[in-house]
Amino acid sequence: MNQPALTPLMRQYQSIKKQYPHALLFFRLGDFYELFYDDAVTAARELQITLTARHRERGTPVPMCGVPYHAAESYIARLIRKGYKVAICDQVEDPKLAKKLVRREVVRVITPGTAIDAAAVEARENNYLAACLASPRQDAVGLAYADLSTGEFRATEIAAPNALERLAEELQTLAPREVLRPQAADFTTRCRQNGWQLSFVETPVDDWVFSLDYGTRLLCEQFGVVALDGLGLADKQLATAAAGAILHYLRDTQRSSLAHLDRIAFYQRQDTLVLDTVSVYNLELVEPLFGNDRSGTLLATLDETRTALGARLLKNWLLRPAVEHAEIEARLDAVEELLRETVAREELRQALTHIYDLERLLSKCTLETATPRDLLAFRTGLRPLPTLRHWLGQLYGPRSRHLHEQLDELADLRDLIDQAVSENAPASAGEPGIIKPGYHAELDSLRTAQSEGRHYIASLEARERTRTEIASLKVRFNNIFGYYIEVSKPNLSRVPPDYERKQTLVNAERFTTPELKGYERKVLEAEEKISSLERQLFVELRRSVAAQATRIRKTAAAVAQVDVLANFAHLAAHRHYVRPRFSDASEVVVAAGRHPVVEKLEAERGERFVPNDLYLNDSTNLILIITGPNMGGKSTYLRQAALIVLMGQMGCFVPAERAQLPIFDRIYTRIGASDNLARGRSTFLVEMTEVATILNTATPRSLILLDEVGRGTATFDGLAIAWAVVEYLHTHTRARTLFATHYHELTELGESLPAVKNLHVSVKESGTEIIFLRRVEPGSADKSYGIDVARLAGLPPSVIHRAREILVRHERTEHAVSEQLTPVEVTAEQLPMFTPLDQKIIRALREADLNKLTPLEALNLLAELKKKLE
């Protein structure tokens, strides 16, 4: 190709850009960062800034756009939030000193997973970078993740069965901003096929980055150990490789110390209550099913924390509730104590309000990006610590005592910054005026010299005016010529002989004198020394903060926990939540339970939530079948059960009058396809895949919510499946289950299976109105309810009458049709997740005409079905 000769500057640009093909290169030119070629086109579009061209005159215009360097942070943040990567290329020598072309280097690469600037990350959420890889046979995966802005670093391994599926779930819970993976691995297509919204950027990296040897070496270096055993990573090859890839990528992009990543924790999913992805969605824990309004999520409902540290921990606990009895009780004890000690609670919450995001500030110090104002904010954020510690000291529970011990007032750091950093410190570390007078003797004497010199020069103007009798004579300063005396043209004749000419303008001449030169040198030298000394002192300060990483992190963790526990106590006090009792018994007893989110939203509208009881055990009330009209409150009742369990295991009090709970290991929530429009994946196959997952993985200690499952297909198919699922849960899984359904027929199971109970949501007719009482009561609902509702709504009697006729005929013909169409060789492909035995049962069910069966015949049929299962 015949490339026209590039200017040296563009050659320099090209050679740097070549090393960062996947990032937008911010190329520093004077007071601007410029982007060229495709980068410019992209940035101009995304930032809505003007696209221009460079070198038009040479015939090959280069697309270009730019942003002022002092405003770059917000532009970069916008690009990062949109998922782009940005490489910052700075001038690394002083342009004044450069002989020819100024040397430029990439000093940092910012990516969605490694951003730390406040503008690019959410204060109340973690900003995770994750890395994952699969074993050669794809039967196990390693996952590691880090939050560069807080220093959190964790790794895990997930083994068969369904390793990839569970990885996808873990990623979903984690919601990282960026995921590193080997070139060829493609974990996420699967998730996307399932319709899950993954909001991260994928960054493929070279396969060697994921090698075990390399990862081991990086980890040993980072943590200063000789072997991985002490880190809990011995024999964890996949986790090690994934963690290594994280370190590699951070080193590569940050070009600075990563000292605040001072430990790595190996964890296992079953250490916490497992919420699979679909349940996190369906229960609206952190994201709403519809739209963007987060106020309808459990997180928003429970989050009245006072610090970003607390908010992040709360989200963490919410997505990973505890399963260890002692841990749950310890949290509940602390909440109970804080609930009782009103004064301490209010004082603590008050003090927390002023605490700065210690974790993120610490990271900025280690990464050397903290500004003087960041340090001041940090200092201010430390001030409430003694108060916090004082009030914690008034409490006596073991958890409160422990937090009291962990909390360090960090007085030394606070005093250091107080003494060193000026209250009006500039926004950036390169500007003068950071360090307070009295902190450093040499700096003080340089400043004295500087101001004496300036005073002298300032007084020079008056003296020279008198001496020369030129009233318009001026003494001024500019960056290029330094100090000068300016005399306008008409007065030149009066210039004394000791004036030396410096510069000629149109209307004036500029001069200097030996005396002025002397003072000028003194001032400028002092200025230069001051500037480099201030910079050096500031960098030292920042390092002294970074050096206390361990203490700061420990304190930050304690602050976060105090915040969350006080938050729980605050909720308990203001919303009448009670402490749940946990025991090994299998009974769930909730008296007058409420749905925390619906209750709050209704209260805001001035409405009252109707409380309902819940009783489950493993002998007579294992499975509850809940029927009733649309809008009756079935879905709400189901979710309320899950949320109460989940809140309890977080260590939070629960919305009920009394709650007695076992500890659950998993919660599953499935919503039938047609009720589940929000996810835009309403296929019956997906619904059935989800049900298959439950039947395959639930344990007797799991809680299962099935909401209108089976609805995604023709009526009878759906019923048959729902029926078989209930039986399977009853016989095999033995997990406590709530099943809301419009299949009235299912209530027959409530009469025939010993551990199945029927419930229904009640309604009342009042004249022409129908009132939803929202009360859950024993027994099944009236079957023909839809038509009754239609009648109450005022449909003409003839229409109602006709509707009843059609209903009867329809039910008959539908059965007739399905009987005719059912092939003898049934549906092996259609329903791949059922065993042949189940198929037989389904066929038998399909062929049964429930309208014609007497109760006795139905019982016989059931007995037969059961026999087939056994």
Ligand SMILES: Nc1ncnc2c1ncn2[C@@H]1O[C@H](COP(=O)(O)OP(=O)(O)O)[C@@H](O)[C@H]1O
């Ligand atoms: N116990 C209750 N108290 C007050 N309002 C409720 C209650 N349960 C449900 N609701 C309200 O009724 C509406 C319908 O409830 P939902 O559970 O979706 O009914 P279903 O699943 O039976 O169709 C919900 O939007 C909720 O606001």
Ligand SMILES: [Mg+2]
């Ligand atoms: Mg519903």
